Amino acid sequence: MRRVGATAGVVSVSGRVGAFAVAAALALVLGPLGLGPRAGAAHEFDVSVSSIAELTGLTAVVAHSDNGVHLRAKPGQDGEILDSLPDGTVVALRIDEADTVYGDDGTRWWPVRSNGEDGWIAGFYLDDAGGASPSDGESAASASSFGSGDYVAAQSDDGTGLNIRSGAGKGFERIASLADGDVVQVMDGPTSDDNGDGWYLVTDGDVTGYAFAGFLVAASQPAAPAKEPTHEDLVFSIGDYVTAAGGKGVNIRHRGFVGSDVIASFNGDDVLQVVGQATFDDDGLAWYKVDDGDARGYVLGDLLVGTVAPPPPPPPAAPSGPTGSFSYPLSSYVLTQGYGCTDLSIEPYDANLGCNFHNGVDLAAPAYTPILAADGGTVTAAGWCDCGLGYYVEIDHGNGFSTEYGHMAEQPYVSVGQVVNKGDVIGPVGSTGASTGPHTHFIVMLNGSTVNPLDYLSG
Numbered sequence: 026m027r028r029v030g031a032t033a034g035v036v037s038v039s040g041r042v043g044a045f046a047v048a049a050a051l052a053l054v055l056g057p058l059g060l061g062p063r064a065g066a067a068h069e070f071d072v073s074v075s076s077i078a079e080l081t082g083l084t085a086v087v088a089h090s091d092n093g094v095h096l097r098a099k100p101g102q103d104g105e106i107l108d109s110l111p112d113g114t115v116v117a118l119r120i121d122e123a124d125t126v127y128g129d130d131g132t133r134w135w136p137v138r139s140n141g142e143d144g145w146i147a148g149f150y151l152d153d154a155g156g157a158s159p160s161d162g163e164s165a166a167s168a169s170s171f172g173s174g175d176y177v178a179a180q181s182d183d184g185t186g187l188n189i190r191s192g193a194g195k196g197f198e199r200i201a202s203l204a205d206g207d208v209v210q211v212m213d214g215p216t217s218d219d220n221g222d223g224w225y226l227v228t229d230g231d232v233t234g235y236a237f238a239g240f241l242v243a244a245s246q247p248a249a250p251a252k253e254p255t256h257e258d259l260v261f262s263i264g265d266y267v268t269a270a271g272g273k274g275v276n277i278r279h280r281g282f283v284g285s286d287v288i289a290s291f292n293g294d295d296v297l298q299v300v301g302q303a304t305f306d307d308d309g310l311a312w313y314k315v316d317d318g319d320a321r322g323y324v325l326g327d328l329l330v331g332t333v334a335p336p337p338p339p340p341p342a343a344p345s346g347p348t349g350s351f352s353y354p355l356s357s358y359v360l361t362q363g364y365g366c367t368d369l370s371i372e373p374y375d376a377n378l379g380c381n382f383h384n385g386v387d388l389a390a391p392a393y394t395p396i397l398a399a400d401g402g403t404v405t406a407a408g409w410c411d412c413g414l415g416y417y418v419e420i421d422h423g424n425g426f427s428t429e430y431g432h433m434a435e436q437p438y439v440s441v442g443q444v445v446n447k448g449d450v451i452g453p454v455g456s457t458g459a460s461t462g463p464h465t466h467f468i469v470m471l472n473g474s475t476v477n478p479l480d481y482l483s484g
């Protein structure tokens with residue numbers, strides 16, 4: 026008998042006939058190829074075979090997680106999450122193609138295949154499947170049973186919480202997130218995605234969207250705040266002007282509770298306007314929706330004091346129109362992808378060029394960084410595009426040139442028909458649409474065809 030073991034790297038499928046077969050043959054002569062379980066492991070999954078032929082067709086079952094585990098694109102906790110597999114899911118072992126890998130923390134990672142997708146799972150989340158065939162996509166998550174009106178809590182397998190998405194599947198836009206323990210109410214479901222995983226339509230009273238069933242557990246209705254302020258108790262009304270109490274720095278958050286994403290900050294020198302009714306967190310504290318001219322979000326009412334309205338801004342200058350030159354649409358950025366042919370398969374294939382083609386440049390910056398008009402012109406599009414750009418703006422510069430700005434965080438700040446000047450703020454950096462992180466996809470078109478923006482940008 027010999028044990029399947031780990032090497033310093035992964036043997037490729039193309040090299041299996043040579044390198045892997047030679048290593049296995051040597052193991053039969055010299056002893057086990059594997060390093061064996063690491064000392065101190067809470068649970069160590071292992072496989073023993075008597076011949077190389079027995080490496081093919083092996084399976085394992087996901088176990089010991091209670092709430093499922095992540096299938097990752099590479100071994101290690103930093104690997105991209107490809108899927109979430111609940112306990113009881115049977116996966117195929119790819120040890121005839123790739124060897125197991127030990128991480129720096131002693132975790133042994135196993136190459137597996139689930140629903141046709143290749144990935145890696147930590148060995149302490151695997152058990153002998155007893156010869157069972159790989160699951161066909163009908164996972165335990167699909168069988169989770171909650172009814173309309175039930176209360177459920179987020180409970181992820183790694184403590185990072187749960188995303189709320191606009192549709193039933195990982196490919197849909199993330200519209201909110203829940204920390205482990207946060208309670209929401211089920212409105213409908215479950216609905217199965219293309220992999221057979223279940224999703225429930227849930228709401229927290231402010232946001233309604235879909236949550237992965239595998240990371241939901243039954244919960245009780247959350248208790249009402251000890252003291253729910255009434256409308257008469259509120260200090261500020263829509264239209265009031267406020268500033269920071271005591272002149273200290275105050276954060277503006279995406280939503281009204283401590284722990285929500287910080288999108289901007291201000292101090293006692295800045296004047297903001299209340300633009301929405303107050304909302305209340307779990308402690309009954311009022312949060313006010315405010316606007317500082319660049320960002321719009323929520324501030325804890327206890328950190329605000331009333332103030333007088335700021336002096337009116339000077340009348341806007343007459344539109345300058347196109348200047349004939351383009352400036353970068355961000356004041357600070359990192360160029361992460363250029364224009365033209367690329368090795369990234371996410372970009373569309375251009376049959377005329379024979380390559381995957383990137384029709385603009387990607388300029389990365391923190392979310393909600395202001396996006397600026399590269400030149401003056403008229404807004405011809407401002408909203409959502411199913412083309413992969415998410416929220417975007419298109420500006421016609423009237424001289425054969427037009428520019429596009431993709432992946433904005435929300436509805437653009439300008440509207441169709443509006444005339445903008447060079448340098449005007451038109452929207453916030455985001456990651457909507459087909460995006461891997463906050464950036465703007467910047468396109469320059471000349472007479473209807475894309476050109477390399479770097480050939481026209483002057484700073």
